[in-house]
Structures are given as C-alpha cells and as structure tokens.
Amino acid sequence: MMDAILEMRRITKTFPGVKALENVNLKVRAGEIHALCGENGAGKSTLMKVLSGVYPHGSYEGEILFKGRICQFKDIKQSEQMGIVIIHQELALIPYLSIAENIFLGNEQKRGGFIDWNETFVKTKALLETVGLKEHPNTLIQSLGVGKQQLVEIAKALSKKVQLLILDEPTAALNEEDSENLLKLILQLKAQGISSIIISHKLNEIAKVADSITIIRDGKTIETLDMRADHVTEDRIIKGMVGRDLTNRYPERTPDIGETIFEVRNWNVYHPQQDRKVIDDVHFHIRRGEIVGIAGLMGAGRTELAMSIFGRSYGRQISGQIYKNGRELRIRTVSDAIDNGIAYVTEDRKQYGLILIDDIKRNITLANLVRISRNTVVNENEEFVVAETFRRKMNIKTPSVLQKTGNLSGGNQQKVVLSKWIFPNPISSCWTNRPGGSTSAPNMKSIRL
Template sequence: MLLEMRDIRKTFPGVVALNQVNLRVRAGEIHAIVGENGAGKSTLMKVLSGVYPHGSYNGEIVFEGQERRFDDIRDSEHLGVIIIHQELALVPLLSIAENIFLGNETARHGVIDWMAAHSKTQALLRKVGLKESPETLITHLGVGKQQLVEIAKALSRQVKLLILDEPTASLNETDSQALLDLLLELKGQGITCILISHKLNEISRVADSITILRDGSTVETLDCRAGAISEDRVIQAMVGREMADRYPRRQPNIGETVFEVRNWRAYHPHHSDREFIKGIDLQVRRGEIVGIAGLMGAGRTELAMSIFGRSWGHRISGEVLLHGQPIDVSTVEKAVRHGLAYVTEDRKGNGLVLSEDIQFNVSLANLDGVSSATVIDNGREHRVAEGYREKLRIRCSGVDQKTVNLSGGNQQKVVLSKWLFTNPEVLILDEPTRGIDVGAKYEIYTLIAQMAAEGKCVIVISSEMPELLGISDRIYVMNEGRFVAEMPTAEASQEKIMRAIVKAS
C-alpha cells in the first residue's frame, strides 16, 4: 500500500468539508475519486499535498509506510507527491519552459542552462501532445493547452504519486483520450495516479479502484479489477439516488429569429495578419438552444468573446442584430445593455473575483439591480444572492462566504447566477459544465432548458459532444475559424460531427 489517509477531518468556518474520510491507494494503480461538487474531493487532495498543512486537519497520512506531516507543498513534492489542481497555477507572462522549471531550474554553477531547459521542455511537450515552442508565453495558450503544460511540469519532477484534479475538464475528446493513454503509460512505468474526474466514462476506462465521497464522507471504495462497474452504480452512490435521465426532457417552443451574426471576422490579437474568425453567419431563434461543436483551437471561444464586447481579437468586422435591428456590441458594457451575457470557460481568471464573497460576485454585472440612487442596497443585494443560492443549489455556509473557498462546480454556479441576474435575451455559455459533477450538471441543464422555455436565446459551446446532443436543438460545427456544418440535433451524431470536422480540415 503506497498511501493511507486515516480518519481525515477538515473544517472551515461554518462548514465541515471532510468528516472521518479514509482512503487507501495501492502502488502502481490509477485510483479514481468521485463525488458531487462540495463532496470534499479537492479538499482531501489539498490535505494530502500539504496545501492545507499538518495541524489544520485531524487524522493521519501514511505514505510509503511512514506517517507524514507535510507543512507545505514543498514537503510533499520532495517525497514525489505532485498535485495538478483543478484551477491552474501557471504564470501567464512566463514561457512554457520557464513555467515547467520554475522552482526546479536546470542550472550549472548557479546559472540557468536555458539550452538544456528548452531541450527537456520539448521532450515533455511531445509526451503530452503539444507542438508549441518552449518559448511560447502561457498567456497565448488556451485553457486546455495550459492544462497540458501543468501535466508536463509534473512529469519534469521525480513523481511517485501524481494527483490530477479534473485534468480533462477543458480538453476535447481527442486530447482527453490522449491524456488517458498517457496515464496508462505512466502506470506501466510504475507511477501511481489519483484521478479526480466527473467524466465517468473516462474513469471506467482507466481506473483500477474508485473511492466515492458524499457530503464530506467516504461512501465506499470499488475494485474495478474484480469486474466492470456501471456508471449508474457509481452515480447512485455519488448522489444517493438513481438518475434515470442524464438530460431533462423538454418540448421546444421555438419562434422567430431573434439573434443574428453576419459575416463576422476577427484577426488574432498577437498576429495582426492572421484572420482567425472567417466570415461566420449565425442565427438563434426565440426559445432555441444552439450548440457549437469543434475541436480545441477551432475558434469557438474566440468567436464568443469577439462578439461579446470585442473581448478578443482586433480588426473585427461584421454585424450583430437583435430582433432584426443592428446593435452596437463594441464594448462589454454595450453588449450587456443590449441583453447579451457570456459565461466564460475560465471562471477563475475572467468569471469571478475570488477574493470577494458570493453576494459581491452575483451582483457584479448588474449593480443597478441592487442600488438606489447609485448606492448599493446591501439588503437587496443579500436577498438577490440568497435567491440564486437556493435556485442553483449553491453549496456554501452563506452568501457571505468567500468565493475562493467554494468547490469548482459551485464557483461555476456563482458565475451563472451573475449573468442570470442581468436578465439577458441572449445567453452564451462557454463550457458551462466544465468540472461539474453529474448531479449538478443535470441542474445546469434544467436551468438552460428553463431559459429557453422563457423565450431566451441560448448558445452552448462544449467539448463534450454527448452534452451538445443531449441539450441542443441545432448544432453548428466549427473548424479553423469557420462553420463547416449545421444540422438539427435530431439528425446529428458524434460520428457525423467528427466527419464534418475531418472533411473540412
């Protein structure tokens, strides 16, 4: 047994995050940890890695047969315990090579050997499937590629136990499969992995054991080597109930075209001669959920951000129409005023002020809604936040809790609350269920369906094709900055979408 965590209890003000949790991980296995948002998965791993130091929790950690008392993350890394957090921890204005070897520099006589660092970085990038130069700045990479850099950084150290917290949450299907193959390869090399993921199909493919947490306690540990374990079996243990349908049933009531984008073009902000969005035409009708499918780098996020207040790109041209009339979306403020809302895929960087409480974040995009004569009414702000806490089932001690202390999925619910409070006519959702468990996903899908039933226009960008097929009425397929196909969901399939992408490449 490589690792044992015994009777771990961890509390925050007003919240018991972990309550007598036990975990046993064998050497050389891939051990999955699953549970709903707020179940305590990430907190348990932060206890293990020393992010929460010894003394801030009760219980004991036994690693390689000895009790360990990690005072910080350097102590755990020294023993080969490396964690890749759900929220990335890279320095945006440093290069890939500088990030990978930050704190673990390759040096000769006290001087960094950049040639060696770049050579090692190239080898690591090939291993995780990235083709970027080691000199590329992190800020120029999308979230998915940044995740791969984090994994390359972990592999650059003498890792014995690799902990991955939602490593494929921001990756498309192809890249996710490549990463899972990499984990199996590392397992073959004797490296033990702990994998936290909400994607049960991925877990069933690679996991040797599954530990299920619910409400901060261990429910059970399943041995996958003894036989296949169904997703329904895992879901029932996670949520404490059966889930007959993964997606809510709805009867679409689709009306006239409300939102339209014509001949939309945008150039790359760092390569002024590179046209990135190439003549996009998009229409969304009243009460319709439109999905946008595509591989990483297809331009889906860039399209959404360029439309929403020109938040990405330059030399942007084209028309945006609402109810048949052109509208000015040249700034975020103007876009919001015209009824547009954009839920970003990067909740940590662009979606939330993590150092502030839930109440602050919920009202942030609509201060007029909680103000009287330009003065914020704290009582009204509190009532609004409480309303969304109940509606979206945000797990917290109260709306005055700091957002940074919420689980990733509950942070995502706060971002959704912020934009729903603006009462938008057009809601653009970019990876809305990234890092969210199956139970909470259903709640988000239900909310999306409710928005459509109210006559809103909903655009969903997702790397999970089953998700788009499960909730959309119509799907655009995007590749290399263009829409290469459009199809009603009733006629769509994963194979048909991939065929359109491959055919256009």
C-alpha cells in the same frame, strides 16, 4: 492484493461555516490508477489539496500515511520531496518562460552556484521524450497548445521523482486526440510503477484506465469500487455521485420554440495581436426558447465567437451585424451587451467571471447594480435579499452570502457565476461548458434564449 502506497484516514476539512470534508477515507494501492469521482462541490479537489500540502497540516483533522509513514506536510514542497506531485486543473506554467525553465523552476540544476544550462537541456530533452514531446527545450510555453502544456506539466512532475501523481481534470480542456494520448501516457507511467489519482467527470475515460474508483458525495466517502471485480457501469458511478437512480441522465424538457429573436450575420473577428482572422463570416439565428450548441475542437473559435458577440470583449476589426427581434443592435462595449439583454458565462471563472476577494453577495449583483440601487446608491438590504434568494435556488453551499467567493469550492463558484448572469434576466446568454460539467463533457459552447 498490492500494498497501499497512500492512506488518508478520517480527513475533515472545515472552511468558515462550511464543512467541505467529513471523515473521508481514501486508500490507493501501489502501482494503480485510482479515480476520484463526485459532483461539482463534492470535495474532490479539497481532498487532494489536503494531501499535497496546499492545505497544511493543522488546518484539517485526520491523518495521512504515505508508504506506511505518517505525513504532516506543511506545504507543497514537502509533499513533492516525498514524491507526491499534483497537477491542478488550472495549469501552473509561466507562458513567457521556456519548457526547460518551467520544468526546473524551483528545482534548478546548479553547478558552483550557477545554473548548469547544458545539464538542464539534456534532462529536459530526456523528459520530453518520455512524455512524447518533440519540441526543443527552449520553446516558449505560450507557443504550445493546452494538450502539450499538460504533457510539460507531467514532465515537470517526473523531474521531481514522482511516485504518486495527482491529476485534477487532466483532459477537461483537451480534444479527443490529446485526451487519448494523455491517457496512454498515464498507463505507461503505471507500467513504470508510478501510482496516479485522477479526478474526472469523464466516466468513459475513467472506465478505460482506472483500476479503482472512490466516490465522494457532499464531502463524505460513499464507496470504493474495484473496476476489475465489481462490474462497474457508468450508471452505478452516477448513482453513487448523486445518491439516487437516474431514469434520465439529463432532465426531460419539452421545447416551446417560437419566432427568431436573435441573429448574427456576416460576423468576422481578427486576432487581437496577430494579423489572423479567427472568426470568418459566421451566421446563425436563434428562436425564442431555443438552446443552440456551438461545437468544435479546441482552437476552432468557439470562445472567441462568444466573447466577440458579448460587447466585443475579444478581438479587433470586428465586423458584422447582430439583430434582436428584427432590429439591428449597436454593441460596442460589455455595458451595451448587458443593456441589450446579452449575458456571457465564461469558462475561466477565476480570471473573468468572479472577484474572488469579494463576497458572494457583491459578485451575484455586480452585473445589475442598477436594479438594486436608488439614485446611484446600492441598497444593501435589497442586495442581500437578492443574493440570499439565489443562494437557496442554486443550492450554493455556504452559511452566508457574506462569505468570500474565493473560499467556495469550484462547483459553488460556478453557481455564483450563473447567478450573476441570471439576475439581469437576459434575453440571451452565452456560456462555455465548464470542464467536467457533465458526465460526457462535449467541447461545446451554448447559447440559450
């Protein structure tokens, strides 16, 4: 049995009115890949933010031991100095800076008070070779795909002499090839003695690389499984995550398919800044009660298609026709789309889906204020009733709909986004699978009627 490089004991973290973590324990052995599993809102990311100092010592209860030493990190810089580096689900790279500038941002290679660019480029090139990238250090981040940006993040971690690497949903936005390359790299880092913690819902990937799995449910540790000794199956992991045996992984349903009520014909969209056609002559139709999936690799145009249909919120030189119940719609703005019963649940809830500094109540009702207003004045009592109804139906974990949306976990934020677009009672809704939204998480957009 290898010695533990990390122990988290009795970690309890409370937000206003919500206990996100309760007496959570986690032990990671030196040189292993340790997976952290749980449903959305279980507390996985919160636990890692406690570990990395995003939530500083004093804002939680319990203790952290790293390499046998009690740690009380006040910020993320202190945890990085100890060799603990976290790569968040939302990558923290600056698109208009180069790879080299991003890797050494805050850790500049200096000589005589000035940045030593020669040393910066030499070290960057060596780090890029380690993670399998052939790009020049001067390459701008904005010119890289998501998969390569993820590798740049790992190169940045390696530049900080990482000993414990935390990856929050590292393959969620990657296609199959990029995911495979990233998993191979994590195994290579393990061979070099670097321990890793991976948060993921992709159980097939966990089974491929993890040595141990800790399952968290409702902010509590359920169990830790040894992948080599406990004969762990996906069904067993899922049972730990949800607290019961699943006879069906997905809910049973009997489709009641009716007539065609929504149709897109000859749809074309150009890139907003480039002279490049992103959507080329797309056709599809949807019948009443039908769920249609739009599948494709990253960059195939799935998101762009959905956004352009939703009030031309993406692209330029958009042409084509949209029909509802056989009648052509003239949709020029997002308001037009909402008025015609179309909703769009974005994959980027923080930038496009929510107002994080506003409360849950306002976020839920924002897309349909007319329904709760009298003579253009919002009826706050009615707004509260609507929001409270959705809080119960969607099981949003919060003591009050007056809570700031930014204080919720990622899974509960997503429930607020869904509530926001269910409230207008749309005839059709388009949404992007949020990374980690299922145990298999295909790259698919959904259009539901």
